[in-house]
Amino acid sequence: MKKISLLGATGSIGTQTLDIITQHPDRFELVAMSIGKNVKLGMELVHQFKPKLLSVLTRETFEQIKHEVPSSVKLSYGDEGLVEVATFSEADVLVNAVIGSVGLGPTLAAIEAGKTIAIANKETLVTAGHIVTQKAKEYGVSLLPVDSEHSAIFQCLQGEDIKKVSRLLVTASGGSFRDKRRDQLTNVTVADALNHPNWSMGAKITIDSATMMNKGLEVIEAHWLFDIPYDQIEVLLHKESIIHSMVEYVDGSVIAQLGTPDMRVPIQYALSYPDRLDFKKQERLNLWEVGKLHFNKPDFERYRCLKFAYEAGRSGGTMPTVLNAANEVAVAAFLENRITFLQIEDYIEQALENHQLVNKPSLETIIEVDQQTRRFVHSLMT
Numbered sequence: 001m002k003k004i005s006l007l008g009a010t011g012s013i014g015t016q017t018l019d020i021i022t023q024h025p026d027r028f029e030l031v032a033m034s035i036g037k038n039v040k041l042g043m044e045l046v047h048q049f050k051p052k053l054l055s056v057l058t059r060e061t062f063e064q065i066k067h068e069v070p071s072s073v074k075l076s077y078g079d080e081g082l083v084e085v086a087t088f089s090e091a092d093v094l095v096n097a098v099i100g101s102v103g104l105g106p107t108l109a110a111i112e113a114g115k116t117i118a119i120a121n122k123e124t125l126v127t128a129g130h131i132v133t134q135k136a137k138e139y140g141v142s143l144l145p146v147d148s149e150h151s152a153i154f155q156c157l158q159g160e161d162i163k164k165v166s167r168l169l170v171t172a173s174g175g176s177f178r179d180k181r182r183d184q185l186t187n188v189t190v191a192d193a194l195n196h197p198n199w200s201m202g203a204k205i206t207i208d209s210a211t212m213m214n215k216g217l218e219v220i221e222a223h224w225l226f227d228i229p230y231d232q233i234e235v236l237l238h239k240e241s242i243i244h245s246m247v248e249y250v251d252g253s254v255i256a257q258l259g260t261p262d263m264r265v266p267i268q269y270a271l272s273y274p275d276r277l278d279f280k281k282q283e284r285l286n287l288w289e290v291g292k293l294h295f296n297k298p299d300f301e302r303y304r305c306l307k308f309a310y311e312a313g314r315s316g317g318t319m320p321t322v323l324n325a326a327n328e329v330a331v332a333a334f335l336e337n338r339i340t341f342l343q344i345e346d347y348i349e350q351a352l353e354n355h356q357l358v359n360k361p362s363l364e365t366i367i368e369v370d371q372q373t374r375r376f377v378h379s380l381m382t
Contacts, residue, residue: 002271003031005053005088005115007106008097009045010038012202013120013146013263017095018045020268024277032088034081034098039065046073053088055081079105086110093271095146096121099204100328101321101370104128108363111141118270120146122221126324128366129224143225144270149218150225151266152244152257157226160249168228169246169254170218171238172298175209178239182302188341190334207331208305211344212298216309217327220320223313230314235306237296242285260285304345308352317359318369319352325373326351333381347377 004021008014014033021028032053035042039061046054046069054069055076056062062077069075076084079102086094086106094110095118096103103121110117112135119125125132136143145151149170157165176193177185193210194203208214219233236246244266246256259265260283268279300307305327312319330344339347351373358365 001029002027002092003029003090004271005032005085005091005094005110006030006097007034007082007085007095007103007121008036008099009033010035010041011097011099012205013095013097013267015041016264017097017267017271018049020264020271021049023280024268024272027277028271031090032085034085036098043068046070052090053085055085082106083109087113087115091115093118095267095271096124097146099123099202101127101324104132104366107132108135111135111139114139114141116142116144118144118146118267120267122147122217123324123328125221125224126217127321127370128363129220129320130360131363131366133224133227144273145221145225146263146267146270147218147221148261148263148266149245150222151269153222153226153247155257155269156245156247156255160247160255162226162228164250165226165228165247166232166250166252167248168222168226168233169236169248170215170222170233171236171241171243171245172212172215173209173241174237174239174298175212175214176206177210178237185342186340190337193334193341203335204328204331207334207344208327210341211305211331212303213305213309213327213331213344213348215298215303216306216313217324219306219309220313230310235298237298238294240290240293242287242290242293258285258287305348308345308348312352315357317357318355318361318366319357321361321366321369322351322355322373323348325370326377329374329377338381347380350380351377 021030030049030051033051034055036057053074083106087109094115097120101123103124107124145154176195194206215235222233241261243256243258246254248254312323326348330347333339
């Protein structure tokens with residue numbers, strides 16, 4: 001029985017993680033969780049799963065619900081609450097499913113506490129990959145990927161020598177606007193951008209998919225997870241989302257992981273690893289029904305956010321921190337209808353151009369640069 005702590009229980013990855021736990025009550029138990037703004041759903045989950053620890057977003061929410069929470073559940077809040085959940089003594093595995101750089105602190109604390117990390121929070125590795133991976137090695141902690149692309153690569157590497165890898169081929173659906181030319185994106189709406197053709201995800205990730213920033217962040221994440229140079233990581237447009245990623249070896253062999261687009265599969269693999277469990281709810285892949293698979297190379301001028309991500313990753317240091325922070329602020333502004341879709345790219349570019357690179361930054365420097373970048377982008381919008 002693996003005992004699970006879950007950050008971001010009410011989000012898309014969080015609720016699907018809970019579905020996996022429900023499917024396998026003899027294998028997994030939820031012992032601690034955090035919730036965000038969806039307090040109503042969060043309270044329903046508390047009564048359903050009965051964790052021993054619950055963390056909420058703010059002190060106000062804490063005061064609002066403290067009398068509704070069962071006496072058997074310890075209640076916490078804020079950043080300290082996230083760390084409490086991440087390091088909960090009874091948990092074996094932390095599933096980090098929060099969105100944004102807020103996931104960094106709890107991840108580092110969980111590593112120090114010796115927890116296995118099932119990581120869906122890519123911003124943690126983008127923002128401070130050198131620190132997270134070094135600390136994981138120091139404490140002998142496993143970082144198990146939850147993103148479908150990184151889970152695919154991880155599965156394709158099983159039993160193989162990482163030194164024999166020639167390329168990682170990370171697939172991308174192309175997002176909501178994959179069939180539109182750049183000149184057709186001027187007046188697209190938030191509703192248009194949130195209409196993903198293949199996946200059901202949270203709002204921020206769906207927008208990142210439309211700009212291809214999500215794939216850029218995944219390239220940086222793959223670099224840190226698998227210790228592969230950026231020149232050996234390629235993105236491949238694949239609109240069916242059937243091949244989740246591929247690994248090419250030095251002999252020219254290419255191993256791919258395929259499946260229907262269902263995030264519960266990589267989530268379950270991260271939780272059950274190194275075992276595989278039955279997944280009765282999944283729609284099985286019948287390739288004769290799919291018929292054809294399509295592939296294209298991405299155009300970096302069409303998908304400028306992907307270009308920014310490669311450039312920031314190769315520059316290293318604090319550049320990926322700036323990339324991520326600027327993107328988070330710009331996407332939030334777009335979702336609030338304060339900027340246009342294409343302006344997301346503009347604000348990220350200005351933030352990157354404004355920044356003076358710091359090599360091998362400390363955690364304190366990363367946090368400072370993150371905050372400076374957010375203030376800078378906000379100042380551009382006022």
